[in-house]
Amino acid sequence: MIEATGLTKRYGDTVAVDDLSFTVGAGRVTGFLGPNGAGKSTTMRMILGLDRPTGGKVLIDGKSYLELHRPLRTVGALLDAKWVHPNRSARAHLQWLAKSNGISDKRVDEVLEMVGLTQVAKRRAGGFSLGMSQRLGIAGTLLGDPRVLLFDEPVNGLDPEGILWIRQFMHRLADEGRTVFVSSHLLSEMAQTAQDLIVIGRGRLIAQTSTAQFIKDATEDTVQVRSPQLEQLRPLLAAHGRVTEGAADGALVVHGVEAAAIGEVAAANGITLHELSPRLGSLEEAFMQLTRESVEYHGHD
Secondary structure: OEEEEEEEEEEOOEEEEEEEEEEEOOOOEEEEEOOOOOOHHHHHHHHOOOOOOOEEEEEEOOEOHHHOOOHHHOEEEEOOOOOOOOOOEHHHHHHHHHHHOOOOHHHHHHHHHHOOOHHHOOOEHHHOOHHHHHHHHHHHHHOOOOOEEEEEOOOOOOOHHHHHHHHHHHHHHHHOOOEEEEEOOOHHHHHHHOOEEEEEEOOEEEEEEEHHHHHHHHOOOEEEEEOOOHHHHHHHHHOOOEEEEOOOOOEEEEEOOOHHHHHHHHHHOOOOOOEEEEEOOOHHHHHHHHHHHHOOOOOOO
16 A cells, blocks of 8 residues: 655755645556656655655655665556667566565566566676566566565557557556556546546645546536437437437537437337447546646647
8 A cells, every 4th residue: 555645845945846645546447547747657766765855754554665675566657668778688687676675586587577678688788678668677676575566557569469468467456456647648548547546736746546436427428329210210319308409411410318218209209220339438538638738838839
């Protein structure tokens, strides 16, 4: 478990993290989201003792990172997949990490097998593709068989196979009862990976909830309807919910009415339907809705 209480970080007059409190529980994949400049990287660095908080504290299984005698046995972290000496082999890199925490070479071979790098263990890490580097970084996080794992942008630049592998791997880790904390800008991927979310903006907590609840609270499900009898159908639907023009030609968007109810209204009035398409709210829509006041830089048309 990760517990942050009143976590604050100032750089001169700039407040990067502002009185931030949250809890990351075990057995779930928790996504860590926020616009650029929200303070995500600073928060993760404070969790790992790389930055000292100006105020507040953050504990990993009840202790600060600096109190952990052999930290790799408690927490594994991947902040930069390319953080490796380019002339070291994958196995030598992991052996170096393992020795620093009293971990055996046998475990090195085990994690290489777990991430699918056994066949290239003797190759120079500097020649690895981004996907292979991500796998090597994940192997490093697993060396001490930790109960807590942190990943910062673990799928950036990966092909679909690599993204699917990492997603499934994180779910397996959480299913084993581990705490899995993942920071990412790829909202479509987080929608499929994260069961819970912690969302911050300008260093402050915006939301901590399940992914499903976050989407439900910030978006509205709609139904797109097409019919050759729209003018007859429109007032009938307006009596049940709000009706707006759809993006597609000859379509209506109905708010607050389920597709089944729309179908029943049309059938009861002898109206033909050509389309009846539920449109569920997305994580991207919810994120944009709840963080728009926290975006540091806005683009303009």
